Amino acid sequence: xxxxxxxxxxxxxxxxxxxxxxxxxxxxxxxxxxxxxxxxxxxxxxxxxxxxxxxxxxxxxxxxxxxxxxxxxxxxxxxxxxxxxxxxxxxxxxxxxxxxxxxxxxxxxxxxxxxxxxxxxxxxxxxxxxxxxxxxxxxxxxxxxxxxxxxxxxxxxxxxxxxxxxxxxxxxxxxxxxxxxxxxxxxxxxxxxxxxxxxxxxxxxxxxxxxxxxxxxxxxxxxxxxxxxxxxxxxxxxxxxxxxxxxxxxxxxxxxxxxxxxxxxxxxxxxxxxxxxxxxxxxxxxxxxxxxxxxxxxxxxxxxxxxxxxxxxxxxxxxxxxxxxxxxxxxxxxxxxxxxxxxxxxxxxxxxxxxxxxxxxxxxxxxxxxxxxxxxxxxxxxxxxxxxxxxxxxxxxxxxxxxxxxxxxxxxxxxxxxxxxxxxxxxxxxxxxxxxxxxxxxxxxxxxxxxxxxxxxxxxxxxxxxxxxxxxxxxxxxxxxxxxxxxxxxxxxxxxxxxxxxxxxxxxxxxxxxxxxxxxxxxxxxxxxxxxxxxxxxxxxxxxxxxxxxxxxxxxxxxxxxxxxxxxxxxxxxxxxxxxxxxxxxxxxxxxxxxxxxxxxxxxxxxxxxxxxxxxxxxxxxxxxxxxxxxxxxxxxxxxxxxxxxxxxxxxxxxxxxxxxxxxxxxxxxxxxxxxxxxxxxxxxxxxxxxxxxxxxxxxxxxxxxxxxxx
Numbered sequence: 001x002x003x004x005x006x007x008x009x010x011x012x013x014x015x016x017x018x019x020x021x022x023x024x025x026x027x028x029x030x031x032x033x034x035x036x037x038x039x040x041x042x043x044x045x046x047x048x049x050x051x052x053x054x055x056x057x058x059x060x061x062x063x064x065x066x067x068x069x070x071x072x073x074x075x076x077x078x079x080x081x082x083x084x085x086x087x088x089x090x091x092x093x094x095x096x097x098x099x100x101x102x103x104x105x106x107x108x109x110x111x112x113x114x115x116x117x118x119x120x121x122x123x124x125x126x127x128x129x130x131x132x133x134x135x136x137x138x139x140x141x142x143x144x145x146x147x148x149x150x151x152x153x154x155x156x157x158x159x160x161x162x163x164x165x166x167x168x169x170x171x172x173x174x175x176x177x178x179x180x181x182x183x184x185x186x187x188x189x190x191x192x193x194x195x196x197x198x199x200x201x202x203x204x205x206x207x208x209x210x211x212x213x214x215x216x217x218x219x220x221x222x223x224x225x226x227x228x229x230x231x232x233x234x235x236x237x238x239x240x241x242x243x244x245x246x247x248x249x250x251x252x253x254x255x256x257x258x259x260x261x262x263x264x265x266x267x268x269x270x271x272x273x274x275x276x277x278x279x280x281x282x283x284x285x286x287x288x289x290x291x292x293x294x295x296x297x298x299x300x301x302x303x304x305x306x307x308x309x310x311x312x313x314x315x316x317x318x319x320x321x322x323x324x325x326x327x328x329x330x331x332x333x334x335x336x337x338x339x340x341x342x343x344x345x346x347x348x349x350x351x352x353x354x355x356x357x358x359x360x361x362x363x364x365x366x367x368x369x370x371x372x373x374x375x376x377x378x379x380x381x382x383x384x385x386x387x388x389x390x391x392x393x394x395x396x397x398x399x400x401x402x403x404x405x406x407x408x409x410x411x412x413x414x415x416x417x418x419x420x421x422x423x424x425x426x427x428x429x430x431x432x433x434x435x436x437x438x439x440x441x442x443x444x445x446x447x448x449x450x451x452x453x454x455x456x457x458x459x460x461x462x463x464x465x466x467x468x469x470x471x472x473x474x475x476x477x478x479x480x481x482x483x484x485x486x487x488x489x490x491x492x493x494x495x496x497x498x499x500x501x502x503x504x505x506x507x508x509x510x511x512x513x514x515x516x517x518x519x520x521x522x523x524x525x526x527x528x529x530x531x532x533x534x535x536x537x538x539x540x541x542x543x544x545x546x547x548x549x550x551x552x553x554x555x556x557x558x559x560x561x562x563x564x565x566x567x568x569x570x571x572x573x574x575x576x577x578x579x580x581x582x583x584x585x586x587x588x589x590x591x592x593x594x595x596x597x598x599x600x601x602x603x604x605x606x607x608x609x610x611x612x613x614x615x616x617x618x619x620x621x622x623x624x625x626x627x628x629x630x631x632x633x634x635x636x637x638x639x640x641x642x643x644x645x646x647x648x649x650x651x652x653x654x655x656x657x658x659x660x661x662x663x664x665x666x667x668x669x670x671x672x673x674x675x676x677x678x679x680x681x682x683x684x685x686x687x688x689x690x691x692x693x694x695x696x697x698x699x700x701x702x703x704x705x706x707x708x709x710x711x
Contacts, residue, residue: 087238614688
């Protein structure tokens with residue numbers, strides 16, 4: 001019997017089709033490409049200002065990727081998918097730097113997990129979620145696809161994971177959208193300087209989303225001593241904002257590591273850049289990277305604080321810059337600042353303690369589960385190298401609430417920060433016979449503690465966050481708890497009182513009057529000696545040369561009256577001795593012959609620089625060339641040479657734009673037009689600086705609204 005072989009019989013057809021399906025299903029998944037959907041994910045995770053070419057996500061929040069296949073697609077009943085994420089040089093599951101997790105039906109928001117969002121013949125869209133306590137840093141993402149017992153590992157890509165203050169499970173969670181915009185997303189701000197009676201605002205470009213800054217911030221963590229000593233342990237602790245803030249505090253200064261900034265306070269900046277010349281953090285961070293992590297010269301407290309703010313905001317920790325006026329530097333931990341004067345009022349160095357006109361640090365928002373209840377919220381973090389903390393030049397995080405309550409045994413560095421806002425000040429006068437006489441004065445430490453307001457350029461006074469009202473029962477309770485006995489002692493009462501008064505505005509280049517006012521509170525005339533002196537001073541309390549002096553040996557003060565004694569401060573005296581801080585310290589010492597009392601009044605004054613006028617030319621728009629016309633009037637009685645204007649702004653300029661201009665005669669205007677092309681839309685801050693031979697580091701700013709590109 002013969003059979004036709006031209007066509008297979010029906011059962012043969014079925015067998016062939018079955019085997020073909022089996023072969024297709026048994027074949028390995030072949031990935032054509034993986035789309036990390038950077039633009040969509042970054043927008044959802046509020047990281048789009050970093051750009052769209054790298055996936056940057058926040059922990060505790062899902063992100064989406066799509067895997068495209070060549071040949072067949074994913075078959076749920078045939079294929080098994082397992083994912084691996086890892087970070088650091090020695091990833092492992094015990095340290096929390098590596099995690100393997102299967103594809104599941106739904107996401108687990110408390111652990112690394114993955115679930116299918118959409119599946120078709122050629123593409124598989126997945127949702128991946130990290131736990132809210134995941135380690136931050138650079139990650140790799142791999143997928144293991146197993147079919148019929150055979151597995152293949154497929155690299156899907158790399159991403160960066162940051163803290164997430166929008167996630168309620170994250171220890172940096174902040175439940176206030178306006179504050180999150182200010183303390184995480186805003187790239188510019190104001191830093192307060194001057195004195196408590198004349199507070200000035202300095203514009204600053206934080207620039208945490210500028211190109212390359214995120215990579216620099218992550219590199220900074222890898223340069224720390226703790227990472228170099230034990231890489232596994234360091235990376236395992238990068239889920240903790242307390243730990244990260246201490247690392248950043250240590251690494252922003254270079255005192256004991258490959259940190260960013262070198263501090264200098266002696267006014268000799270010839271081999272670097274004056275701290276007052278910086279306009280923002282971006283140039284500092286890029287200089288550090290470009291010079292192989294050698295320290296950038298030079299910084300002072302506001303520069304250290306501003307750079308740390310940039311790094312911490314970049315990593316996702318809500319951060320703000322804070323200024324404390326009349327800030328104590330207590331080196332021996334006794335909560336007392338002792339100052340010594342000779343009989344002319346000149347300071348004698350007998351102590352390392354000091355009082356800074358102002359000091360700048362940061363506050364970071366985080367939970368403190370390591371301390372128990374009551375210490376969550378704002379934490380003081382100070383990167384300026386002053387004293388060692390656990391062997392390293394860093395400070396904090398110190399809970400602001402613990403500072404207010406006098407809980408000085410709480411971690412970290414509470415005694416030092418408590419003293420900065422609460423220490424007592426004692427002045428001694430060294431007499432000719434060698435004895436030290438105690439001087440009566442009314443100096444107060446920790447005044448007008450300031451930060452920029454949320455959503456505006458107004459100053460917010462947060463002194464009440466750090467201390468109770470002076471003289472209140474709560475204040476007394478705090479001093480008793482902190483064993484601040486000097487503060488609890490009865491203040492001495494004297495028959496005479498001396499204070500200093502100044503005019504409203506004191507302009508650089510002008511002469512002006514100040515006055516010592518002596519009040520006689522008794523019913524009899526008094527005779528005394530008044531020494532009234534003006535000296536230039538640095539913001540950290542270092543006294544300079546004399547620029548005005550009056551010594552009255554037999555000053556009569558009528559009963560129940562007051563007498564005002566003027567002192568003329570001349571430009572031709574202070575111009576040669578004044579530091580870039582533009583500060584003068586006034587000191588009035590009153591010797592009362594009858595009672596032998598010595599009374600002291602001190603006051604620091606700011607000499608104001610001229611204003612910079614900024615005019616925006618035309619209608620500013622994104623990716624559209626914009627002009628700024630800047631002018632400054634020369635207030636000095638001499639011509640200015642080597643003049644220049646510089647502008648900078650996050651999202652506005654590509655680095656700094658500088659224009660050199662001709663010499664400017666006295667009473668004439670310096671003027672320039674500078675151009676830039678904004679990359680980002682919205683409200684932006686354009687910072688302007690003027691420099692010359694006689695007038696330096698004069699700053700101004702203007703808020704500019706940039707219209708978005710029309711699509």
